[in-house]
Structures are given as structure tokens and as C-alpha cells.
Amino acid sequence: MNIIEKKMKHISYKKISILPTPFYKLKSISKILNNNIYIKRDDLTGFALSGNKTRKFDYLIADAINQGCDTIIGIGANQSNFCRILSVVGAKYDMSVHLILNGKKPEKPTGNLLIDHMLGANIYHIDTTDSKIRMQKALEVKESLEKKGHKVYFLPPGGSTMTGTLGYAAGFGELLNDFDKNNVKIDKIFHASSSAGTQAGLVLGKAISKWEGKIIGISVDVPELELKNDVYQLAKNAGKLLDIEIDINSVLVDTDYIGEGYAKRTPGCEEAVMLFAKNEGVFLDYVYTGKGAAGLINYCRIGKIQPEENILFIHTGGNIELFE
Ligand SMILES: Cc1ncc(COP(=O)(O)O)c(C=O)c1O
Numbered sequence: 001m002n003i004i005e006k007k008m009k010h011i012s013y014k015k016i017s018i019l020p021t022p023f024y025k026l027k028s029i030s031k032i033l034n035n036n037i038y039i040k041r042d043d044l045t046g047f048a049l050s051g052n053k054t055r056k057f058d059y060l061i062a063d064a065i066n067q068g069c070d071t072i073i074g075i076g077a078n079q080s081n082f083c084r085i086l087s088v089v090g091a092k093y094d095m096s097v098h099l100i101l102n103g104k105k106p107e108k109p110t111g112n113l114l115i116d117h118m119l120g121a122n123i124y125h126i127d128t129t130d131s132k133i134r135m136q137k138a139l140e141v142k143e144s145l146e147k148k149g150h151k152v153y154f155l156p157p158g159g160s161t162m163t164g165t166l167g168y169a170a171g172f173g174e175l176l177n178d179f180d181k182n183n184v185k186i187d188k189i190f191h192a193s194s195s196a197g198t199q200a201g202l203v204l205g206k207a208i209s210k211w212e213g214k215i216i217g218i219s220v221d222v223p224e225l226e227l228k229n230d231v232y233q234l235a236k237n238a239g240k241l242l243d244i245e246i247d248i249n250s251v252l253v254d255t256d257y258i259g260e261g262y263a264k265r266t267p268g269c270e271e272a273v274m275l276f277a278k279n280e281g282v283f284l285d286y287v288y289t290g291k292g293a294a295g296l297i298n299y300c301r302i303g304k305i306q307p308e309e310n311i312l313f314i315h316t317g318g319n320i321e322l323f324e
Contacts, residue, residue: 002180004173004208007242011166012062016089017054018046023178026313028279033300036310038186039282040175043289043317048088049115051081051317052198055167056159057089063163064095064153071096071150075138075157077263078103078125079287081318082158082195084112087121095153097121098145100138102129111324131157158195160230165200165238172205175312184310186213190299191314192292193217193253194262196227198316200234203251207235207244218295219255220288221262227253257295263287268294285318292316 001009022041030037045054064072072095074086083099090097099116105125109117116123124141126134142152155161179186193199199217206215219227228251235246259266269290276282276293284290296313299305 002173002176002209004169004176004205007208007244008166008170008173011059011241012066013058013166013170014062014065015058016047016061016092017058020174020177021045023175023182026280026282029275032275032279033297034307035300035305037296038184038310038312040178040312040314041282042171043283043315043319045317048085049320051085052168052314053082053085053159053317055171055201056164056197057085057167058170059163059166060153060155060159060161061089061093065093067151067153069095069151069153071098071145072153072155073098073100073138073142073145074155074159075100075134077101078106079112079321079324081112081320083121084115084320086155086159087116087119090121091119096150098124098141100124100126100134100141102126102134111320156195158197160195160197160200160234162234162237162241164197165204165234166241168198168201169204169208169238169242170201172202172209172211175205176209176211186312187309188213188305189215189312189314190218190292190296191215192220192288192316193227193231194220194222194288196222196230196234198314199231199251199253200238203231203235203246204238204242204244206250207239207246208242214252215250216295217251217253218257218292219253220291221258222255224253224255227255254295257291257298259291266291266294268298272297282315283319283322284315285321287321288318289315
């Protein structure tokens, strides 16, 4: 048992993710970029068509069950990966799922939304990108369900709560085992960051293990100070459950790869998707992982990464988007 596994062993979780996910060197891309690039395949977490959110749900669903909830509310975009996994978790654990989605109701649901429909989630389309209006609607739905006697587990976008954050703290424990087994010292970790829960979990894992490398969250939509603060607050609050303090300087966020905003493709993102697909047979997406990888690629090209450094890219999933 490593230090993180020991630290977290009292926390209840459900084993819905199929773990550990593969960890290996991207040999062709390493050659092309003249750097040592490794990948953690969290696009293969094995439940509900995979992605980073299953690790969060390992902890969230255990918490919902422990609280005696019969209903879960989730918030996201029409094509939310998080809401897709929530729909499947709800079906598996016999909880009714209510999704507040921003985006017009399409004539025919596709991709993630198709899965939400298939599994009987109750869907409320809000035709606005204003997150305040979306939250207002979610709170109204919550109140009305509670009035009907339901016990509701309420999740913010991305499932990024204190409990959800534990998923990637545990994920960091898995990474420590990967580093050991492969006898590699990783210097920097890159991943796509948005609602902050993934990065906060990794930052917490770093704090527990006193790992010395850097974790760089490539923002896909959120401004720098906001994302930095979200990651810090989540890591700090989840850290309280484990008696761990977080150094704000361990929260590194880069917003240079957002382009025009959420789900708006950038040339770097398009290049990254094709580079990974053609050279490694690894499929990224254009909303999250493509932008995350674009950041990593540019760091290699502009010398922000030294040739002798070992870099890890966490593939957080989302590639269902390719079939929309
Ligand atoms: C595929 C994918 N990668 C990365 C992220 C970012 O993770 P987080 O929201 O925990 O920052 C998300 C979710 O928002 C996602 O769906």
C-alpha cells in the first residue's frame, strides 16, 4: 500500500471504474517532439464509456448511498461527459437522475445526450449559457423534488465537490504505482482542466505524497484566477478530510490554449487530435483533451520542457464527441 492508499483507506467508495488504467510511453510522439512523453489512459476507466468522471463517481455514488439519497441532480452542457456518466451511475444504482443542460433541445439526441435519453434521465434544456440561470433552474428542480419527498444528491458541474475531488487523489496514488512499476521519474503532468475537480484531486495527491513534480492544468474555458482559486479551494477542503494542507503554489494553471472559449476548436487542438490519432492510435476530443495536448505540444516546441524531462499526459476521455 502506498502513502495515498493508506491515507484514504477509511473513505468509502464504490469500485465502478475499472482500474488501474494503462500507463505507457508514447514512443512516436516522443520522437516527433524530441521529449519523453508518457500517457495515462483514463479514457479507458471502463464504466459508462469511460473518462475522468468515473473516478469521481467512485466516491460520489458511495456518498449518495451513505446519505440515503434516491435522486441525483447534475448540471452541464448538452454534450456533458459528466452527465452521461451520471445517467449510467443512476441507472446502475436505481436512483432517478435529473439533468439541467444548457443548450437547445436538439431534434435528435446524439453522443452523450443520446446515452442520457437511452437510460431514462429526466432532462431539462435551458437555452442559455448563463451559469447563474442554469443553477437557478437546478435549485428549483431540487426544491420541487424535495417537496415530493425525495432525498436529493445535488451535484455542481463536473461533479467537482469535496467528495468528487477524492477520485483523483486516489488516482494520484495509482500514478505513484505506475511510476514505480515503470521505473520512471515523471517531472511534469499535463491535463485538461475545467470544473477543477480533476486537478484539485491531483494536487491533493501531490500534497499527501510530497511528490516534487509539477501538475499543469490546461484550462479549456475558465479564466486563470478563477480556475486557480477553484482548484485551491476544492483541494484545501478535500484535504481537510485527510488532514492535509495545500500549498497554493502547487496549483499551476495555463489559459493560453482556450482560444475563443468552451468547445470552440483551435488550430493547436485540431493538430493535437490528429497527431495522437495518426501516430499513436489514441483518440482525443476537441473540447477537452485536444486543448490539453495542444498545451503540452507547445511547451515542448518552445523549450518550456527540457529534452531530458519525463512528461505525463492524462487522457481524461471525452472522445464520444468525435461521433456527434
Ligand atoms: C474529457 C474531459 N476532460 C477533462 C475535463 C476537465 O475535468 P474537470 O472538470 O474535473 O476539471 C472534463 C470535464 O469537465 C472532461 O469531460
